[in-house]
Amino acid sequence: MVLDVEKVRSAKLGDSQSFADLYDQIATDLYKVALYTLGNPHDAEDVVSETFIEAYKGIRNLRDEGSFRPWIMRILSIRCKRKIASYIQEKPNIDLEDFIETPSDVSPETADCSERVTVLDALNKLQRDERTIVVLSVLQGYTTKEISQIMDMPHGTVSSKLYRTLIKLRKTLEQE
């Protein structure tokens, strides 16, 4: 999906409607990343709405208009990190019930709920960073270079983490 650079420019000048239009194009992606990183829809909603405001406040500092998408994704990543830091438990686990029992999260077209549970269970076994990297890569299609920018992590670290995590995931999924 290519975002309209003109809209980014307008948003930088304070046009909130342009900003809203841009946001709409990637809101679902933001929500997905937050959802699968944090593990529950409630916190994901909080984080995405915070990201919306923070991005609007900071968009005038965005130098490269073409990088709006990874830029806002980076804000989301930081917000997710903060949210996790606020958790009492060190490692947030995906609450499977949140996914299974919240109808709004599962469209009627979802073919196989059990497969969804299986994948979520596999994600649940990952560390937060691993989870974010996998979601950004596999679900969102970001390259490792882009992920390294989003997560402010060395490119090499992202590549190796992604590789190892995918191996781990594949193994888990095969076992289940």
Added chain:
Amino acid sequence: MSAHEDEFCDEQELQQLIDQVSKSFQALDDVTLPESLKSKNLLPLLSEVEQDSVVEEDQTGNVVNFEALPKKGMSRKRMRQMASVAAAFVCIVGIWYTYSRGGVSTNSSSGMTADFSSSSMASATGAESEEGQRLDSDAVPEAAPNQVSNGAPLLSTSPAMMPEEQASDYTAVRQALGDTQTSQEKSFPDSGFYKAEGGSSKTNPQTADTVGPMLTNQAPVERPDSSPQQTVLCQDKNYRYHLYSDAQGSTEVQIVDASNEQVVSTIPLEEEDTLYEAYLVEDCLVLVESGDWNELEMESQLSDPISAYTQTLFVQYNQDLSETMQEDAVDFSDDNESSVLEGQAASTAVVYDVANPSSPKVRRRFQQTGTYLDSQVCDGTLYLVSSDEKSGDARADDTQLAQLIPSTYDSVGHDVRPMRSEDITLSSQIDTATYAVVTALEVSDDQAPATTKAVLGMDDKSTVCFETEELYLMGMVTDSNGSGTQLYAFECLEQGLELTGSTQVMGTIPHSDFLNWYDGILYVVTTSKDTGYSLYLFEKSLVLVGSIENVSVTGDSVQAQFEEDTVTLTGDNGETISILCSDPANPVLQDIQN
């Protein structure tokens, strides 16, 4: 793809893996955006943001708050007019300022003021320049006196605008060091690196490796002299740990049974080392020392299982370390490399197992190059900070890596290694070949690898501020026309220490008393002889929340005091100024008492 990635996989293999897992992940792809997150429902939240971003004008018509976002619907023409006024104002002030300070410097490292000015213009307009290219704003704009910024970032605090860059490889570090050294040689011909004939690099024996005074934020534990004395380092309910020095100057840590005052065991210290801190963490005693890199024999004085690691160290050093280095595979096998490290200043943390105080054992020893700056233990993690000035000529191809890059030794793994380039950050303005080196080490888990990060270009008087999970490093950048402070935030995450944010502010931090952490906000007070005092408030990761600049406090010696959300600046003449920060986005000047 870089070399280290090849270690794990090639691009094609990675893609195949992604494709395989993608099929399973299709089940997760179908997510409906909650109604509350649709823009129509979020837009009303922005009106509050916009209300805070009113561009104010003072009575003379000068724009006094350039930081706010433009009002919704403001025309580009109007904005350009404002930009012109702002730019002209800043230029006039800048020209006056520059000439009043004796002219423009052409030194490449003296771009601070110029950067500030250009940044000011960029920030001031809140818009694009005439060419449509936004100017970088890595620094604080010059501000009107007592200007309050309402939460809008003055500085490069946005993640997209970090003022530093990560070293892509060692070549980038060499390049940055080389540029700095060229600049320094012009200014200081007697600097400690020079090129020998034939283009090879040698160290000037007269000036190199002179550590200079230990510029640290903490005074070392004083060693008693003349007569036997002891100083309590730390204690638990059963034992006290004394620093004991006899009349001959031999120094040791004595473990004393508090119930009967009997010394149950001793840990001898090297005379050349300086003990800075001692920490008790569960069953571990951590001694933080500064000395020379080659002071590695002390383990032999203890009956510990790794006492022979000195030998192991050099065997390891001469092996091909590519197995242990995850990237930037460097042949560190040259015998000369190890000798280069010998004698370099180093900061050391030795973890002793004192579960049985009568028989302390070395559990771990970690060493990093550089003179000791500061340390702290938070939640069982030791943070060790050193300042490592390198004297090797980065422009000479045969200068060994250890002369240019900080190195670490960890008895876990028994390896010496230069820092990985990916862990080195190049600051936006590198005036000195000095690194601030920061390590996080789990005290109780001697299998958890320590993680080390470094920032090149920090001055050797860097200030360190610790919070539970955060470590802030602050260093002065300066030139002939002005000074500023670079700030870096590190966080200890699951994967180790990570740089989570950075920014730059005007003025310098006199000392650590001008920093405080309260209720999730980092308070930073800076001073500049031209612009007075400024207060900056940051969230974690150095996201600017609010600031108040150019507060005038008279008196030669000004003290800063923090009481909850109130900052008080007091001059030695009694003048007191309070800044109330109950709303961190809007710090308010309160009382002015004489």
